[in-house]
Amino acid sequence: MFFDAYQPESFFDEMFYQDGSVRPHYNGILERMRELNTETFDQKCQAVDLSFLRQGITFTVYGDADGTEKVFPFDLMPRIIPSTEWTFVERGLTQRIEALNLFLKDIYGEQRIIKEGVIPAEYILSGKHFCREMMGLKVPRDIYIHVCGTDLIRDESGNYLVLEDNARCPSGVSYLLENRQAMKRAFPNFFPGAGVRAVENYPGALLKSLQYVAPMEKENPVCVLLTPGHFNSAYFEHCFLARQMGIEIVEGNDLVVRDFKVYMRTTSGLQQVDVIYRRIDDDFLDPSVFRADSNLGVPGLVNAIRAGNVNIANSMGTGIADDKLIYAFVPKMIQFYLGQDPILGQVETLFASEANQYQHIISNMDKLVIKATNEAGGYGILIGPKASKSEIEKFRALVKADPRNFIAQPPIMLSRHPTWCGEQFEGRHIDLRPYILSGEKTTIVPGGLTRVALNKGSLVVNSSQGGGSKDTWVLHSEG
Numbered sequence: 001m002f003f004d005a006y007q008p009e010s011f012f013d014e015m016f017y018q019d020g021s022v023r024p025h026y027n028g029i030l031e032r033m034r035e036l037n038t039e040t041f042d043q044k045c046q047a048v049d050l051s052f053l054r055q056g057i058t059f060t061v062y063g064d065a066d067g068t069e070k071v072f073p074f075d076l077m078p079r080i081i082p083s084t085e086w087t088f089v090e091r092g093l094t095q096r097i098e099a100l101n102l103f104l105k106d107i108y109g110e111q112r113i114i115k116e117g118v119i120p121a122e123y124i125l126s127g128k129h130f131c132r133e134m135m136g137l138k139v140p141r142d143i144y145i146h147v148c149g150t151d152l153i154r155d156e157s158g159n160y161l162v163l164e165d166n167a168r169c170p171s172g173v174s175y176l177l178e179n180r181q182a183m184k185r186a187f188p189n190f191f192p193g194a195g196v197r198a199v200e201n202y203p204g205a206l207l208k209s210l211q212y213v214a215p216m217e218k219e220n221p222v223c224v225l226l227t228p229g230h231f232n233s234a235y236f237e238h239c240f241l242a243r244q245m246g247i248e249i250v251e252g253n254d255l256v257v258r259d260f261k262v263y264m265r266t267t268s269g270l271q272q273v274d275v276i277y278r279r280i281d282d283d284f285l286d287p288s289v290f291r292a293d294s295n296l297g298v299p300g301l302v303n304a305i306r307a308g309n310v311n312i313a314n315s316m317g318t319g320i321a322d323d324k325l326i327y328a329f330v331p332k333m334i335q336f337y338l339g340q341d342p343i344l345g346q347v348e349t350l351f352a353s354e355a356n357q358y359q360h361i362i363s364n365m366d367k368l369v370i371k372a373t374n375e376a377g378g379y380g381i382l383i384g385p386k387a388s389k390s391e392i393e394k395f396r397a398l399v400k401a402d403p404r405n406f407i408a409q410p411p412i413m414l415s416r417h418p419t420w421c422g423e424q425f426e427g428r429h430i431d432l433r434p435y436i437l438s439g440e441k442t443t444i445v446p447g448g449l450t451r452v453a454l455n456k457g458s459l460v461v462n463s464s465q466g467g468g469s470k471d472t473w474v475l476h477s478e479g
Contacts (some may be wrong), residue, residue: 196473
């Protein structure tokens with residue numbers, strides 16, 4: 001009943017083949033759905049929304065005249081990944097994070113990848129997030145990216161492609177964890193027998209990763225989560241993760257540097273801090289080194305890091321690894337540092353800063369996706385085929401003014417997934433953000449956060465731009 005009028009169309013559909021038959025790993029949920037009617041399913045959706053509202057599971061939309069706090073939209077139809085498919089993705093992500101960490105160690109050290117001509121020096125040194133303060137600084141365990149959210153999409157043939165790496169302060173994992181709890185409440189009888197791998201151990205795994213990179217391999221290190229405060233769009237997540245890990249959540253004025261050591265102000269006096277899980281950008285970390293007007297950071301923090309008395313996750317300067325221009329070189333990084341071919345593919349990328357590619361980009365903006373190299377959250381993007389002439393002209397001027405800050409890619413029609421649209425299921429485009437932890441070993445949450453573009457025809461999945469999310473089920477077996 002639910003899917004009688006559903007059309008896979010010409011996109012890769014996660015649940016259905018082109019002929020309308022269901023993919024085997026969706027058989028279980030399809031049978032469960034046949035036991036429900038529209039009214040019952042809608043009641044479950046409303047119950048989840050009310051639960052999210054009561055728990056304060058929200059995000060912030062800056063500049064919205066109707067108010068900034070929004071309940072995070074959640075679609076009750078899960079995205080399902082069979083075990084062999086996930087094993088492939090997991091191998092590819094593990095390979096990728098290893099290469100990215102080696103890249104960061106290299107560019108802030110010997111810079112072999114520059115000296116041997118693999119990546120032009122100007123691409124790295126001109127990057128907005130290249131951090132000169134990191135030069136020559138050895139970080140504990142040689143781990144720079146402790147938490148990474150790598151965005152994956154699937155092309156028209158169903159191949160997984162890396163769209164971008166989020167190596168600074170990736171957000172969204174709290175929604176992944178809350179989505180799972182919501183699914184268990186919505187389908188209490190079905191879920192235990194569905195053969196879905198657990199995700200609930202993420203906070204414990206994150207804490208272990210933080211403890212592993214404590215300075216001087218200190219036992220029982222004190223870890224804290226540094227937040228910009230309750231006005232930040234991800235503040236719910238900051239509180240959630242700190243609570244789940246059993247560590248203190250602090251703001252900049254809760255910390256003080258004395259004798260090149262970081263201390264936390266407590267009711268019983270100062271307590272030394274060993275590891276800071278920071279959820280603020282480099283520019284705001286230390287007003288004595290970066291932005292002098294920052295009230296979010298800790299004066300003297302960089303000196304304490306340099307002295308080896310505190311570590312931060314992720315390290316300063318990791319943003320150069322998710323620069324969208326540097327992204328194009330990750331396959332070469334994998335070959336250079338690991339001597340391997342990339343397991344996961346990625347999207348062909350053109351550089352506006354290259355004379356032979358610049359003119360092609362300028363002349364074909366209506367056929368390309370144009371991205372600012374250091375924006376996030378769905379901002380700084382022009383989807384040429386869907387853009388108006390005025391939007392194209394605006395971006396053309398931006399590219400001409402600062403070519404280094406823009407790349408171009410061919411449009412990829414993201415895979416689609418059945419999504420509840422009030423009265424029936426319709427296809428909506430999705431991506432996937434798995435969360436990768438680098439510690440004593442690489443740990444990847446089974447699945448990740450599936451984000452869905454709720455607006456019909458939209459390719460933008462970000463919550464700030466009309467997106468929502470789904471629970472992601474990785475099966476123990478093929479289903």
